[in-house]
Amino acid sequence: MTDPLALAPILPEQERRRLRFSDDVPQDERHRNFEAHIVAGGKVEPDDWMPDEYRQEVLRFVEMHANSELMGVLPERDWLLRAPTLKRKLALTAKVQDEVGHAQLLYRVAEDLGKPREAMFDDLLAGKTKFHNVFHYPTRSWADVGIIAWLVDAAAIVAQQALRDSSYGPYARTMRKICWEESVHIMHGRDVVVTLVTGTPAQRAMVQEALDRWWGPLMQMHGPRTPREKDRDLHWRIKAKSSEELRQEFLTIYVPRIRELGLHIPDSELRFDQVAGQWRYTEPDWDELRTVVTNHGPMSQERLAFRRLNREETRWVRETILGSPRVAA
Amino acid sequence: MADHTARTQPAETQTAQPAVNLEPYEVFRQEKDGDPMRHGGSVLAPDPTLAVHYARELYGRRQESVRLWVVRRGDIHLLEDPDLLQPPLDRSFKKPGGYVMRQKLEAARERAGQAKPKARER
Numbered sequence: 001m002t003d004p005l006a007l008a009p010i011l012p013e014q015e016r017r018r019l020r021f022s023d024d025v026p027q028d029e030r031h032r033n034f035e036a037h038i039v040a041g042g043k044v045e046p047d048d049w050m051p052d053e054y055r056q057e058v059l060r061f062v063e064m065h066a067n068s069e070l071m072g073v074l075p076e077r078d079w080l081l082r083a084p085t086l087k088r089k090l091a092l093t094a095k096v097q098d099e100v101g102h103a104q105l106l107y108r109v110a111e112d113l114g115k116p117r118e119a120m121f122d123d124l125l126a127g128k129t130k131f132h133n134v135f136h137y138p139t140r141s142w143a144d145v146g147i148i149a150w151l152v153d154a155a156a157i158v159a160q161q162a163l164r165d166s167s168y169g170p171y172a173r174t175m176r177k178i179c180w181e182e183s184v185h186i187m188h189g190r191d192v193v194v195t196l197v198t199g200t201p202a203q204r205a206m207v208q209e210a211l212d213r214w215w216g217p218l219m220q221m222h223g224p225r226t227p228r229e230k231d232r233d234l235h236w237r238i239k240a241k242s243s244e245e246l247r248q249e250f251l252t253i254y255v256p257r258i259r260e261l262g263l264h265i266p267d268s269e270l271r272f273d274q275v276a277g278q279w280r281y282t283e284p285d286w287d288e289l290r291t292v293v294t295n296h297g298p299m300s301q302e303r304l305a306f307r308r309l310n311r312e313e314t315r316w317v318r319e320t321i322l323g324s325p326r327v328a329a
Numbered sequence: 330m331a332d333h334t335a336r337t338q339p340a341e342t343q344t345a346q347p348a349v350n351l352e353p354y355e356v357f358r359q360e361k362d363g364d365p366m367r368h369g370g371s372v373l374a375p376d377p378t379l380a381v382h383y384a385r386e387l388y389g390r391r392q393e394s395v396r397l398w399v400v401r402r403g404d405i406h407l408l409e410d411p412d413l414l415q416p417p418l419d420r421s422f423k424k425p426g427g428y429v430m431r432q433k434l435e436a437a438r439e440r441a442g443q444a445k446p447k448a449r450e451r
Binding site for chain 1: 353368370386
């Protein structure tokens, strides 16, 4: 059999896709080629050449996402031993396991971009990197577990579905797997909420009280409006939709689903503006968002302290694994 | 022969690997018997045994796979040379759509005095 690799090149140098980014192409031209590739909807794989700015931006984005998955299980963890039935306990345990699994998948994507996992944990625990606002709040009642699994996960999935088209291939593929698992969490959360609203007056009051507390953080979750042209993540197509587009999408799907249960959304300004084709709402409290995500939220320090303790307690596992001899290739 | 055509360690050319003894393993999964093995993602492990355990946790926990392949990334041989995979030559003769004979068929029928057979009639 002829060795296919022994064939002489046919394409002129400049037309060879990979070569557009190779070392002998001038830096400026490589950047232009990369921009054109991304703008045309092209994908980037870990072994492709990419500008440092792109690598840093994908890393920052994925790392924050991974941190959020890891920290996001702590509010729910508090209810594992207090779940009302065995089935709820199993479902909640599986959800917590899934979210930690998502953190594992995402840290792996980030590691491939050049930052070791240990360094990412160091930065998270030192407050140098962030996690999502919604995970800085306490879970006061069982209804919180329902509201988080239903509405926090719903707001997250709206964003995550748009990430399945991310320009960074490994992230896009990981998001497809994560979205599939999140859709189960939403059903679990909705079932908890629907069960409570069809229960006693005390149970209904408990859900309403939880929604009243969570509505503010939910509206802040996607972040303030930013002009499309100034958003680096949109420019690089790391994400596909702006924060306001995501919030509008969330409201369109979930406002009717919340109202059909007889729950009241605590925003007197909330209405759909038919003329503008947009939801109007009270401006979310962006000061609260900034305060919370810089680890000054009601539970920020307690949750980070738990992670520090947990990291100490599992140190022997990492040392055992990292210390074992590498198997010869 | 251009030496960029085959690389044995695709993703290690530009990425720093974290701990000294950990290596990436690529995970392929089969959703049900008879399906193709599809790439799922990767795990980082010091040896194949632990790599398989991680793969099971992350890609089989939900009974979403009937089979996993766990492959050391360094053992994958990469070919992505467009010269060999996407040459700019007319290869239409290798595809069904490369054969357009409508007009010739009409001419042939006319010559033979035959009508066009009805669809699905044998």
